[in-house]
Amino acid sequence: MLGVFMAAAFLLTSFTMLMASEKAPFVWFMIGMFFSYLITVNKGKIPVVKCSFFVVICFIVLILADVLFMGSSNIASAMSSVMSRALTGGITPSYFYLEYFPLYEDFLLGRSFPNPGQIFSFEPYHLTVEIMNWVHPEHIGSDVIGTAPTVFWGEMYANYGGVGVVLAPLLVGSALCIFTFAFNRLRTTPITIGLYTWLILHYKDLATTGISSFLFDFKLIVLIAIVVSILIISNRFRLILN
Numbered sequence: 001m002l003g004v005f006m007a008a009a010f011l012l013t014s015f016t017m018l019m020a021s022e023k024a025p026f027v028w029f030m031i032g033m034f035f036s037y038l039i040t041v042n043k044g045k046i047p048v049v050k051c052s053f054f055v056v057i058c059f060i061v062l063i064l065a066d067v068l069f070m071g072s073s074n075i076a077s078a079m080s081s082v083m084s085r086a087l088t089g090g091i092t093p094s095y096f097y098l099e100y101f102p103l104y105e106d107f108l109l110g111r112s113f114p115n116p117g118q119i120f121s122f123e124p125y126h127l128t129v130e131i132m133n134w135v136h137p138e139h140i141g142s143d144v145i146g147t148a149p150t151v152f153w154g155e156m157y158a159n160y161g162g163v164g165v166v167l168a169p170l171l172v173g174s175a176l177c178i179f180t181f182a183f184n185r186l187r188t189t190p191i192t193i194g195l196y197t198w199l200i201l202h203y204k205d206l207a208t209t210g211i212s213s214f215l216f217d218f219k220l221i222v223l224i225a226i227v228v229s230i231l232i233i234s235n236r237f238r239l240i241l242n
Helices: 002-018 024-040 048-069 075-088 094-100 127-135 152-160 162-184 190-207 218-234
Strands: none
Touching (some): 002 024, 048 075, 162 190
C-alpha cells in the first residue's frame, strides 16, 4: 500500500513539474529525492558509482526534455544546450558585472540589497535588470524586461568591488556551516530530512543569483517556524537533539 501511495505521489508531482514544459523543476525534484536517499539510507555518505549513474540519468532526461520541449533540432544540439546551461549559465553574466562596475556605474555600496517597508533611506537598485538593459539596450522602452542574475559574489562585487568578492565566500560559507551545525544537532526524522533537503536545493541558487535574495528570506523563516513548531509539539514541547 505504501508503495502504491509513493508511486501515485511521484507521478502526480512529476506531472505537475512537467506540465509547464520546464525541465529544471523535474530534475531538481529527482535530485531532491536522491539527496533524501543519501541522508536516510547512506547516512550522508556519497557513493561515487551511484552518483555517477544518477548524473547520467539526469543528463539523459535533460537532453530528451530539451528536444521535446525546447525545440532542439537534434541530440547534439540538445547536448550542447544542456552543457552550456549547466556549466556556464550562472557564471557568464558575471563578466558583464566586472565590466560595468565601476567603468559605467560607481559601486552601489549596498543599494542593490532589499529595503523592506522602506525602512532605509535608499531606493533599491534593480541590479539584474540594469545589467540586462546595458547588455541589450534595444529592449529598453519595450514590453521585454530581462534580467541577468549571476553567481552570488557578482552582486557583492557590484556593491563593494574586490573587497566584496573576498568577503562573499566567507559570509556565505559561515552561514551555511551554521545551518549544517544546527541540523546535525537535531535527531533524524522525516520532517528534518525533508527540511534539510529543501535547504540544500534552496541554497543551490547561490550559484546563479545574488545574496540579496537570501537576506530577508521570509519563505525560509516561515518554513523553519512551521517545522520547529511541529517538532516541539510532536515531542511534547521538547526539541529532540542528538
